[in-house]
Amino acid sequence: MEVVKITPRGYCYGVVDAMKMVRQIAENPTAKKPIFVLGLIVHNRHAVDELNRYGVISLDGENRLELIEKVSQGTVVFTAHGVSQAVRRRAEEKGLDIVDATCPDVTKTHDLIRRLADADYTILYIGRRGHPEPEGAMGEAPDHVRLIETAADTDGLDLQGRRLAVVTQTTLSRWDTEQTIQELQARYPQIEVFNEICLATQLRQEAAVREAERCDVVIVVGDARSNNSNRLVQVVREQAGRPAYLVDTVGDIDPSWLEGKTTVGVTAGSSTPSPITREVVQFLEGYETAGATASRS
Numbered sequence: 001m002e003v004v005k006i007t008p009r010g011y012c013y014g015v016v017d018a019m020k021m022v023r024q025i026a027e028n029p030t031a032k033k034p035i036f037v038l039g040l041i042v043h044n045r046h047a048v049d050e051l052n053r054y055g056v057i058s059l060d061g062e063n064r065l066e067l068i069e070k071v072s073q074g075t076v077v078f079t080a081h082g083v084s085q086a087v088r089r090r091a092e093e094k095g096l097d098i099v100d101a102t103c104p105d106v107t108k109t110h111d112l113i114r115r116l117a118d119a120d121y122t123i124l125y126i127g128r129r130g131h132p133e134p135e136g137a138m139g140e141a142p143d144h145v146r147l148i149e150t151a152a153d154t155d156g157l158d159l160q161g162r163r164l165a166v167v168t169q170t171t172l173s174r175w176d177t178e179q180t181i182q183e184l185q186a187r188y189p190q191i192e193v194f195n196e197i198c199l200a201t202q203l204r205q206e207a208a209v210r211e212a213e214r215c216d217v218v219i220v221v222g223d224a225r226s227n228n229s230n231r232l233v234q235v236v237r238e239q240a241g242r243p244a245y246l247v248d249t250v251g252d253i254d255p256s257w258l259e260g261k262t263t264v265g266v267t268a269g270s271s272t273p274s275p276i277t278r279e280v281v282q283f284l285e286g287y288e289t290a291g292a293t294a295s296r297s
């Protein structure tokens, strides 16, 4: 099997830094213990397991204001997805040591939301419900921000004549977002657009779509809860017109996906550790398909 190793893929700068910060605090003998991560440091169970081996406790759950009530002492780590001001205040009130691993790109979006809210904008935030990044971003100005997934989510809202801005989650599909923004602009001509999809996400998506065109099938290595990994699958299917599958590990590869195929692309979400992706690549490089024919159109 010919394997196209799509680059860039895997850990982004925000995730690399977040993982490094947690390892450093875990190894620091003077750090207040126990060390809790509020939510999953990144949406990948292998990365979370690695931190568990350092004695770090990951608190999983959607509502981080509730999660922080489980912590009474020690150090709390805010994940790369960012937290709301209310969570930050509560951690301070509880006297916890704070390690803030929020990605600088997410912090930039939080700053933007605060500036817009101060100028009395209503902010339509395009993001995924139940994901921690929107929760943190909306918490910057709860009275001003509305979470939407599609333009139809603004049905019934009285937004005409308002100062209006649209802001996006960092890990969305650039193509999806463009379409939603165009629909919003048609509904609300006054709307100001702030596309906050981060560079790491954009580069991984663009490379995946470009390289998929010379592949019969693309395997995306990532966790089912990882938004950016799911978006990679989506953009390969929708923009390159190639079959794409998400796998957590090499064991998830279904041989039927490879039947009759000669070229497979491999990419990975920005929260996927490289060793997991390497195993997938090695497996595919050694894979021999019976009766492989060029199935690309």
Ligand code: SF4
Pocket (backbone or CB within 6 Å): 012, 013, 014, 015, 080, 103, 104, 105, 106, 170, 171, 198, 199, 200, 201, 228, 270
């Ligand atoms: S995906 Fe983008 S926003 Fe998220 S941690 Fe990585 S660089 Fe930061």
